[in-house]
Amino acid sequence: MKYLTSGETHGEALTAIIDGLPSNLFIDVDFINNELKRRQSGYGRGGRMEIEKDTVHILGGVRNNLTIGAPLCMVIKNRDYENWKDRDIPVITRPRPGHADLSGAIKYNQRDMRNILERASARETAARVSVGAVAKLLLKNFGIEVKSNILEIGGEKNKDEWHNLIDEAKNDGDTLGGIIEVTVEGVPIGLGSHTQWDRKLDALLAYSVMSVQAIKGVEFGMGFMAARSKGSSIHDEIYYDGKFLRKTNNAGGIEGGISNGMPIVIRAAMKPIPTLRKPLKSVDINTKEEIKAVYERSDVTAVEAASVVLEAVCAWTIADEMTKKFGGDSLSEMMDNFNMYKKRVEEY
DSSP states (O other): OEEEEEOOTTSSEEEEEEEOOOBTOBOOHHHHHHHHHHHTOSTTOOTHHHHOOOOOEEEESEETTEEOSSOEEEEEEOTTHHHHTTSOOOOOOOOOTTSSHHHHHHHTTOSSTHHHHHHHSGGGHHHHHHHHHHHHHHHHTTTOEEEEEEEEETTBOOGGGHHHHHHHHHHTTOOOOEEEEEEEESOOTTOBOSSSGGGOHHHHHHHHHHTSTTEEEEEETTTHHHHTSOHHHHSOOEEESSSEEESOOTTTTEETTEEOSSOEEEEEEEOOOSOOSSOOEEEOTTTOOEEEOOOOOOOSOOHHHHHHHHHHHHHHHHHHHHHHHHOOSBHHHHHHHHHHHHHHHHHO
């Protein structure tokens, strides 16, 4: 499978096209809209969330709520577009440290960094959440579930402190990041491969996770702690009780680039949002004078939203690997292949 997204943060709409879905997959629009609603939630979000009420409109690839094997096209309208389309929008020449503004302007030869930040904005992730929701609908047929949990915000693990930390950061004109854990349960043994670098499941998931705006680190299972441990204390011993099993999951469900049947556990580090109400030092790209960076309406923290986005991109990667392993033009064909494989694994 593959997908593309298009659209800008203050453009008319965001769009997504998915190609390669099996036919006869039930598309639950209410479920997709609920995922979009989850993405808009969270303490510390900005004023944009009071404007947007994201819902998806399906333009093609579905009939009577079932996919037909053709590309699936989805559109999410930007309500804020009506507030921007007739405005005299100033040219942006003051790049924000930590954002794509300067590098993108140089790369694409733009003198107005609005042309960069409009697409680099995390608003784009609304389209990817809709794509991930479709992937979740596919995975549900195989008993696979993707969940997330926030472990830290602003370096604090105690959830009872998070609102206070966010309020303090807001009062200071600052922002906060955090650490998010994604767990994928029900994944069969055998997704991914050891045979080529670009087929390793952990590499593919890491790619997806790192593609999300503001994510700067990723680890699986014990992750970096494994580097500080002895092998005898961290490798998951193998047992047999009618089937192969492990009593620990330090590997995070992936060994040698292949899923091993245990839950896949991924943790991602999200940096603080680079748009600050008290901007950092920057340089005007025209005058070359030192100046404060531009301020765009933004969140204090979007860790909760990012957790939903990370679920989406991980769900997509697993769903894509499922179609590679059990591929069929229809869902029933794919499920037949899956059930035959599952029986073989049980008899191994």
